Amino acid sequence: MGIPMRQAAAVSAYLVKQKLKGRKRFPLVLMLEPLYRCNLACAGCGKIQHPEPILNTYLSPEDCWAAAEECGAPVVSIAGGEPLVHPEIDRIVEGLVARKKFVYLCTNAILLQRWLPKLRPSVYLTISVHMDGMRELHDAMVDREGVFDKAVAAIREAKRRGFRVSTNTTVFADSKPEQVGQLFTFLMEDLKVDGMMVSPGYDYPKAPNQSVFLRRPQMVDTFKALLSMPQRRKWRFFHTPMFLDFLQGKRAMQCTAWGNPTRSVLGWQRPCYLMNEGYASSFRELIEETEWDRYGYGRDARCTNCMAHCGYEATAVRATMESPLEGIRAGVGTLLGRGAG
Amino acid sequence: MMVLAVTPTLREARALPGACVAGAGARCGRALARVLDEQRPSAVVLAGVAGGLDPSLAPGAVVLVREARAEGVAPVAPDPALFAEARAALRGAGIAFVSAPALTVAAPIAAPDAKRDAWNATGAAVIDMETQVMASLLAERGVPWLAVRAVLDPARDTLPRELARWQDEADNAAAVRAALRRPASWPAFARLAMQERRALRSLRRTVPVVSATLAASREAFARG
Numbered sequence: 001m002g003i004p005m006r007q008a009a010a011v012s013a014y015l016v017k018q019k020l021k022g023r024k025r026f027p028l029v030l031m032l033e034p035l036y037r038c039n040l041a042c043a044g045c046g047k048i049q050h051p052e053p054i055l056n057t058y059l060s061p062e063d064c065w066a067a068a069e070e071c072g073a074p075v076v077s078i079a080g081g082e083p084l085v086h087p088e089i090d091r092i093v094e095g096l097v098a099r100k101k102f103v104y105l106c107t108n109a110i111l112l113q114r115w116l117p118k119l120r121p122s123v124y125l126t127i128s129v130h131m132d133g134m135r136e137l138h139d140a141m142v143d144r145e146g147v148f149d150k151a152v153a154a155i156r157e158a159k160r161r162g163f164r165v166s167t168n169t170t171v172f173a174d175s176k177p178e179q180v181g182q183l184f185t186f187l188m189e190d191l192k193v194d195g196m197m198v199s200p201g202y203d204y205p206k207a208p209n210q211s212v213f214l215r216r217p218q219m220v221d222t223f224k225a226l227l228s229m230p231q232r233r234k235w236r237f238f239h240t241p242m243f244l245d246f247l248q249g250k251r252a253m254q255c256t257a258w259g260n261p262t263r264s265v266l267g268w269q270r271p272c273y274l275m276n277e278g279y280a281s282s283f284r285e286l287i288e289e290t291e292w293d294r295y296g297y298g299r300d301a302r303c304t305n306c307m308a309h310c311g312y313e314a315t316a317v318r319a320t321m322e323s324p325l326e327g328i329r330a331g332v333g334t335l336l337g338r339g340a341g
Numbered sequence: 342m343m344v345l346a347v348t349p350t351l352r353e354a355r356a357l358p359g360a361c362v363a364g365a366g367a368r369c370g371r372a373l374a375r376v377l378d379e380q381r382p383s384a385v386v387l388a389g390v391a392g393g394l395d396p397s398l399a400p401g402a403v404v405l406v407r408e409a410r411a412e413g414v415a416p417v418a419p420d421p422a423l424f425a426e427a428r429a430a431l432r433g434a435g436i437a438f439v440s441a442p443a444l445t446v447a448a449p450i451a452a453p454d455a456k457r458d459a460w461n462a463t464g465a466a467v468i469d470m471e472t473q474v475m476a477s478l479l480a481e482r483g484v485p486w487l488a489v490r491a492v493l494d495p496a497r498d499t500l501p502r503e504l505a506r507w508q509d510e511a512d513n514a515a516a517v518r519a520a521l522r523r524p525a526s527w528p529a530f531a532r533l534a535m536q537e538r539r540a541l542r543s544l545r546r547t548v549p550v551v552s553a554t555l556a557a558s559r560e561a562f563a564r565g
Contacts, residue, residue: 254397298464
């Protein structure tokens with residue numbers, strides 16, 4: 001299976017409800033960043049360059065739950081920083097699960113084995129491990145030797161304990177399609193993860209290594225090559241078929257920046273998870289006072305090379321809901337866990 | 342201060358009182374040069390309908406052109422201060438719009454796949470047959486300009502094949518004759534006619550606001 005049926009049903013019901021209420025803009029996934037502190041300094045990361053006082057600031061579990069309730073999105077992706085550095089991450093997760101939010105706990109897995117005994121497997125909880133390549137490439141991308149092996153061991157242990165585990169792979173300019181394909185096959189067949197997420201790198205102006213980022217035509221070529229490999233049939237993605245079509249240049253889409261609002265230690269980040277033009281003090285202020293039409297491919301230079309799932313998956317989900325054929329295709333993809341054909 | 346609205350076709354000009362037709366397609370540059378020589382406007386608003394490339398834009402959506410692009414030539418952008426004033430004025434007037442590049446091509450792009458490829462390759466929100474040519478001429482002559490386009494056929498729509506070779510209004514009669522011979526094209530033409538009404542309505546609301554911005558700016562410039 002790909003995305004759990006319960007999650008697919010809950011998200012579909014949520015979308016129908018928004019439509020019936022006539023809401024023009026509504027969130028699908030809350031990107032929750034309870035801290036910016038990380039135990040790695042990855043080449044493509046634009047989140048960890050904050051000054052020390054900000055890196056030392058953590059959202060409390062109560063702040064996190066309040067953000068989830070205020071926003072109302074059915075899915076919460078806990079990112080950062082490294083969420084497992086947060087001393088109360090188990091309470092944060094437990095509170096979100098209790099609120100019936102589908103939680104994706106994103107982690108580099110260095111500390112995962114330490115936390116597993118304190119977390120409870122649930123249909124609402126997916127541990128999403130960052131994996132950028134096989135051993136050599138991954139360790140180079142995260143700039144530390146041994147992280148790949150730690151992540152692999154933690155994934156095995158999490159699966160043994162009954163957790164749902166997915167992976168999150170960022171594709172960079174120096175990730176060869178064959179290398180990524182090899183990783184995907186390893187994740188699916190050897191580690192038996194429940195599903196995978198994939199996204200092209202975003203060229204954060206603050207990221208230390210600017211050479212690793214793809215440009216849009218390169219991205220499309222890379223994803224075309226990657227998703228047309230014969231072993232593709234064995235890969236399960238936690239994405240809509242439409243999003244995977246988009247990555248391969250088969251479908252035009254505009255970004256839905258408000259689909260994945262970001263709540264960090266500094267507030268509600270404008271306008272999206274990747275770009276920062278300041279913070280709103282409430283979710284309502286973020287939605288109502290941001291000039292959303294200013295952002296997107298062709299509209300803002302910073303969006304030119306962005307094809308990230310935090311902007312385009314929301315577009316794909318909404319478009320899927322509006323097209324019966326795409327709905328069936330996505331339903332079959334969910335049942336088979338395959339995503340696009 | 343005379344601010345002149347210039348459109349490619351008479352149909353568009355009829356929607357905008359006082360607007361002047363400069364012709365569509367390849368001949369628009371020469372026609373605009375004549376208009377400029379005769380009327381000597383202090384600023385120009387380039388207005389018209391366009392094909393949508395940005396898949397989020399519905400028929401009637403307004404694009405304030407941030408940059409006029411065409412293959413093989415340098416893009417032309419309006420004066421940044423003027424552009425910012427126009428954006429603020431449209432926002433103040435409560436008009437929904439996006440500011441994005443427009444792509445000028447030699448012939449209509451009819452198929453959704455071709456529109457998708459043009460969108461992926463250029464990031465232009467709309468496609469037309471005039472803006473880059475006319476904007477280049479205006480820039481060359483030092484005439485301040487802004488361009489507004491309203492979406493006629495959105496990115497997902499296929500244009501009827503009778504319009505594939507459309508260049509200017511002289512081709513209208515031939516397109517109508519060809520459509521009459523092919524009843525299968527009638528629903529597409531009917532849909533296009535409805536979309537055109539929406540696009541022209543958008544232009545009627547938008548162009549006066551942009552013209553007023555240009556007029557105020559020229560007056561302020563003249564006062565020194």
